[in-house]
Amino acid sequence: MRRATRLARRFGGGGRVSMQATRVAERAVYRLMSHLKILPLANEWKEESESRLMRASQQHYFYADRDGIFEPAAALGDEVAKGDLAGTVLNPETPAQPGTKVLFPASGTWICGRAIGRVRRGDCLGHLLADVSRDEILAAE
Structure with missing residues:
Protein backbone atom coordinates (compact mmCIF):
# COMPACT_ATOMS: atom_id res chain seq x y z
CA MET A 1 0.00 0.00 0.00
CA ARG A 52 11.26 37.94 13.70
CA LEU A 53 11.18 35.71 16.74
CA MET A 54 7.98 36.40 18.62
CA ARG A 55 5.94 34.83 21.38
CA ALA A 56 2.63 35.23 23.14
CA SER A 57 1.81 34.65 26.76
CA GLN A 58 -1.48 34.98 28.61
CA GLN A 59 -0.83 38.71 29.13
CA HIS A 60 -1.06 39.24 25.36
CA TYR A 61 -4.72 38.12 25.07
CA PHE A 62 -7.64 40.49 25.59
CA TYR A 63 -11.30 39.76 26.21
CA ALA A 64 -14.76 41.33 26.15
CA ASP A 65 -16.02 42.26 29.61
CA ARG A 66 -19.62 42.75 28.41
CA ASP A 67 -21.94 41.60 25.63
CA GLY A 68 -22.21 43.74 22.49
CA ILE A 69 -20.46 44.43 19.22
CA PHE A 70 -16.69 44.90 19.16
CA GLU A 71 -15.52 47.82 17.05
CA PRO A 72 -11.70 47.62 16.62
CA ALA A 73 -9.64 50.80 16.86
CA ALA A 74 -6.50 49.30 15.33
CA ALA A 75 -5.70 46.94 12.47
CA LEU A 76 -4.07 43.54 12.49
CA GLY A 77 -0.35 43.98 12.04
CA ASP A 78 -0.25 47.27 13.96
CA GLU A 79 2.45 47.76 16.59
CA VAL A 80 0.64 48.78 19.78
CA ALA A 81 1.61 49.84 23.29
CA LYS A 82 0.16 48.70 26.59
CA GLY A 83 -2.86 50.89 27.34
CA ASP A 84 -3.55 51.86 23.71
CA LEU A 85 -7.18 51.62 22.63
CA ALA A 86 -7.88 48.20 21.08
CA GLY A 87 -11.52 49.01 20.40
CA THR A 88 -14.92 49.58 21.91
CA VAL A 89 -17.69 47.14 22.83
CA LEU A 90 -20.97 48.78 21.83
CA ASN A 91 -24.43 47.59 22.84
CA PRO A 92 -26.95 48.02 20.00
CA GLU A 93 -29.85 47.27 22.38
CA THR A 94 -28.98 50.40 24.40
CA PRO A 95 -27.49 52.77 21.78
CA ALA A 96 -27.64 55.80 24.10
CA GLN A 97 -25.17 54.17 26.49
CA PRO A 98 -21.50 54.85 25.84
CA GLY A 99 -19.43 51.91 24.70
CA THR A 100 -16.92 50.13 26.89
CA LYS A 101 -13.32 50.82 25.89
CA VAL A 102 -10.99 47.84 25.55
CA LEU A 103 -7.29 48.58 26.03
CA PHE A 104 -4.35 46.52 24.85
CA PRO A 105 -3.03 44.66 27.91
CA ALA A 106 0.60 44.71 26.75
CA SER A 107 2.83 46.06 24.00
CA GLY A 108 3.39 44.07 20.82
CA THR A 109 2.07 43.36 17.34
CA TRP A 110 -1.66 42.71 16.97
CA ILE A 111 -1.70 39.46 15.01
CA CYS A 112 -5.08 37.89 15.69
CA GLY A 113 -8.50 39.49 16.03
CA ARG A 114 -12.01 38.19 16.42
CA ALA A 115 -13.69 37.80 13.02
CA ILE A 116 -17.25 37.99 14.35
CA GLY A 117 -18.43 41.40 15.54
CA ARG A 118 -21.02 40.20 18.08
CA VAL A 119 -19.31 39.33 21.37
CA ARG A 120 -20.34 37.90 24.72
CA ARG A 121 -18.64 38.63 28.00
CA GLY A 122 -15.50 36.51 28.21
CA ASP A 123 -15.00 36.15 24.43
CA CYS A 124 -11.40 36.54 23.27
CA LEU A 125 -11.14 39.67 21.11
CA GLY A 126 -7.58 39.06 19.98
CA HIS A 127 -3.99 38.65 20.95
CA LEU A 128 -0.59 40.14 20.45
CA LEU A 129 2.87 38.79 19.83
CA ALA A 130 5.96 40.33 21.40
CA ASP A 131 9.46 40.26 19.97
CA VAL A 132 11.89 38.00 21.77
CA SER A 133 15.62 37.48 21.29
CA ARG A 134 17.31 34.16 20.63
CA ASP A 135 19.07 34.56 23.98
CA GLU A 136 15.72 34.83 25.79
CA ILE A 137 14.50 31.65 24.11
CA LEU A 138 17.69 29.74 24.95
CA ALA A 139 17.58 30.97 28.56
CA ALA A 140 14.00 29.69 28.93
CA GLU A 141 14.95 26.16 27.84
Missing part, protein backbone atom coordinates in the same frame (compact mmCIF):
# COMPACT_ATOMS: atom_id res chain seq x y z
CA ARG A 2 1.31 3.44 -0.95
CA ARG A 3 1.30 6.14 1.72
CA ALA A 4 0.44 9.71 0.93
CA THR A 5 2.16 12.57 2.70
CA ARG A 6 0.07 15.61 3.44
CA LEU A 7 1.08 19.08 4.43
CA ALA A 8 -1.37 21.51 5.98
CA ARG A 9 -1.11 25.01 7.35
CA ARG A 10 -3.58 27.78 8.04
CA PHE A 11 -2.83 31.07 6.31
CA GLY A 12 -4.99 34.13 6.81
CA GLY A 13 -8.07 33.37 8.84
CA GLY A 14 -11.33 34.98 9.75
CA GLY A 15 -13.04 33.51 6.68
CA ARG A 16 -10.97 35.76 4.40
CA VAL A 17 -8.16 35.34 1.93
CA SER A 18 -5.78 38.16 1.10
CA MET A 19 -3.25 38.50 -1.69
CA GLN A 20 -0.51 38.89 0.92
CA ALA A 21 -1.46 35.67 2.75
CA THR A 22 -1.63 33.78 -0.56
CA ARG A 23 1.83 35.03 -1.51
CA VAL A 24 3.27 33.99 1.86
CA ALA A 25 1.74 30.52 1.48
CA GLU A 26 3.08 30.11 -2.06
CA ARG A 27 6.56 31.18 -1.01
CA ALA A 28 6.55 28.76 1.93
CA VAL A 29 5.43 25.81 -0.20
CA TYR A 30 7.95 26.44 -3.00
CA ARG A 31 10.81 26.97 -0.53
CA LEU A 32 9.86 23.77 1.30
CA MET A 33 9.74 21.79 -1.96
CA SER A 34 13.19 23.13 -2.82
CA HIS A 35 14.54 22.21 0.61
CA LEU A 36 13.17 18.68 0.19
CA LYS A 37 14.77 18.50 -3.29
CA ILE A 38 11.40 18.06 -4.99
CA LEU A 39 11.72 21.15 -7.22
CA PRO A 40 14.49 23.63 -7.92
CA LEU A 41 13.78 27.03 -6.39
CA ALA A 42 12.69 29.62 -8.95
CA ASN A 43 14.33 33.06 -8.71
CA GLU A 44 11.10 34.75 -7.61
CA TRP A 45 11.13 32.73 -4.36
CA LYS A 46 14.85 33.12 -3.57
CA GLU A 47 14.66 36.61 -2.11
CA GLU A 48 15.38 36.65 1.59
CA SER A 49 12.66 38.05 3.81
CA GLU A 50 12.83 39.58 7.24
CA SER A 51 12.06 37.24 10.08
